[in-house]
Amino acid sequence: MTQSAKSNFDAIIAGGGLIGLSIGYGLSRLGLSVLLLDAEDTAIRAARGNFGLVWVQGKGAYFPSYADWTMRSSELWPNLADELQDIDGPKLGLHQNGGLSICLSEAEMQQRFDKLEYLRVHQNGRFHFEMLDRAAVKEIMPGIGPRVVGAAYCAHDGHVNPLYLMRALQTGLIRNGGVCLSNSPVSDIRKNGSTINVSTPKGNFECQRLVLAAGLANAGLAPMVGLEQSVTPQKGQIVITEKLDQQLSLPTLLLRQTDEGGLMIGDSHEDCGFDTSVSPTVVSGIADRALATLPALADVGVVRSWAALRVMSKDGYPIYDQSETMSGAFAISCHSGVTLSAAHAFDLAGYIAEGELGQELDGFSQRRFDV
Ligand SMILES: Cc1cc2nc3c(=O)[nH]c(=O)nc-3n(C[C@H](O)[C@H](O)[C@H](O)COP(=O)(O)OP(=O)(O)OC[C@H]3O[C@@H](n4cnc5c(N)ncnc54)[C@H](O)[C@@H]3O)c2cc1C
Structure with missing residues (x-):
């Protein structure tokens, strides 16, 4: 991550994990000048320790907008992979040939079926799954043990190398003219007219759009822009x-x-x-x-x-918010940052560039916890 001679950017991202990199890359491919600020190497980083699934089955079974958003991201993933393929570096290792939830008892089979069937019935016809019996699972995984009763198969699922994904997003961001600064945690945020001023130990920067994507540190940063992120x-x-x-x-x-x-x-x-x-x-x-x-x-x-x-978050679903008191400031926290990387790079970055979160994200505000 390099020094920046420039101090004024269209957008600043606080956080160099998968959320910040996906949105930062997305904004840069739309032509915005982007500065990505990351904290020290000792910071907590989910993006460097995750499992790498691009997973749809079961997601949002009882939160239809989340099921739609997850499905949208899974559909966008091949486009993201194609785009990132042009970037130098190792292949992402994306495979979207489906995934299995293995069941070790009839009770697990029934539970899985109930959840996925609920999801299928309450979605708009896009979500499909199949319950496989033991013989069908054995054809796919010949080495299964005697306790395997069956599995749920979902063609929308897949996996990717999350570290190569981060590397490709960062390389793409820099190739598009973006700047990444490490050891530069955001320490203060102020509004000055229509500009947002961001302070770090490496200097102060200005922007029109600020995205807080600092993972667990969002809980401390969000109040600086008049928001709350209870993660x-x-x-x-x-x-x-x-x-x-x-x-x-x-x-x-x-x-x-x-x-x-x-x-x-x-x-x-x-x-x-x-x-x-x-x-x-x-x-x-x-x-x-x-x-x-x-x-x-x-x-x-x-x-x-x-x-x-x-x-x-308290219910496990993402929190997407924009500030009412500091226009241009957004706060984004989520689990499933690998799965949602494509939706973040394309759709969410588009909304942020326009300055307004799309309607399909209305239900994801922190306000849902104010009951
Ligand atoms: C064990 C495990 C397994 C997972 N498996 C999957 C999976 O299979 N599929 C999937 O989709 N998701 C999975 N996830 C979730 C996924 O890893 C996260 O959703 C994603 O990494 C969150 O990224 P993030 O950018 O919000 O947070 P982080 O990766 O935690 O990044 C936050 C960044 O913010 C920086 N930062 C902190 N404070 C500041 C500050 N003040 N200013 C600027 N920057 C700051 C930090 O340096 C850090 O780089 C898994 C997570 C874990 C832990």
């Missing part, structure tokens, strides 16, 4: 195996195989504040379920594990 951390732990021949042709909620061959195993959820330690008990719980799915994993070496913090 809290939720820990997820992930285990990585040694590189293997192809074991999985499709990702599941618990297991995915990267293009390089390693298996990622994850899907834990813990509320334990800002603690990012890896705990053997949780890791062994993750491993137990993985072994029930694919028993051959018992002989596979684990090469590393980590924990990262999800950016969670």
Whole structure:
């Protein structure tokens, strides 16, 4: 990330995670001059520790606008990947051939069916899924264990390398004339006429549009623009195996195989504040379920594990807001930043460039919690 000789930009993004980079890239491809400000290397970063699913099944089952927004992003993903493919660097590793939610009991099958059927009935005909019995799952994943009863298959699901995605978005942003500054956390925000002034340890900058996309730090930044973002951390732990021949042709909620061959195993959820330690008990719980799915994993070496913090709102859905007291300022927090990257880069960036969030995002305001 480089120094900036310039101090006035069309848009400033606070936060260099997946949300900030997706929106920043999106604004830059529309021709806006963009400055992306990121905090220190020690900052909390969900974007560097996630699982990489582009996941639709089950999302927004009881929040139709979120189901629509997720589906929209999944549909836009091939366009984003095509655009980013022209950028130098490793391939994104996007595969959108569908995904499986493995069920280890009839009760899990029924629960999954109920949720996805509710989603199908309440959506506009775009969402499709199939419940597969054990024999059908075995055709896709020959190594499944005896406890696997079946799975839900959804053709809209997929996965991507989230680190290569971040790299491509940043390279694209810079190629479009954007500037990225690290070690530059936003410390103060003021309005001066029609301009927004942003202070950092590396200097002060001006803009017409400001996007707060600082993940968990949005809770502290949002009040500076007259908004609230009630987000809290939720820990997820992930285990990585040694590189293997192809074991999985499709990702599941618990297991995915990267293009390089390693298996990622994850899907834990813990509320334990800002603690990012890896705990053997949780890791062994993750491993137990993985072994029930694919028993051959018992002989596979684990090469590393980590924990990262999800950016969670009170109901788990994104918060999209624009300030009423500081026009031009927006605050965006969400879990599922990989899945929503395409909607953020295209649709959301378009709204921000125009200065007004689209109607389909009305239900996502922090105001929904004011009851
Ligand atoms: C274990 C785990 C698994 C996940 N799996 C998936 C998945 O499979 N699919 C999916 O879609 N999503 C997944 N996610 C969620 C996804 O990673 C997040 O939605 C996304 O990374 C959030 O990005 P963010 O940019 O909001 O936050 P972060 O990545 O946390 O980035 C925030 C950035 O803000 C910067 N910052 C902090 N303070 C300031 C400041 N004052 N000024 C400027 N910058 C600041 C930080 O340096 C940081 O770079 C997962 C998350 C976790 C933790």
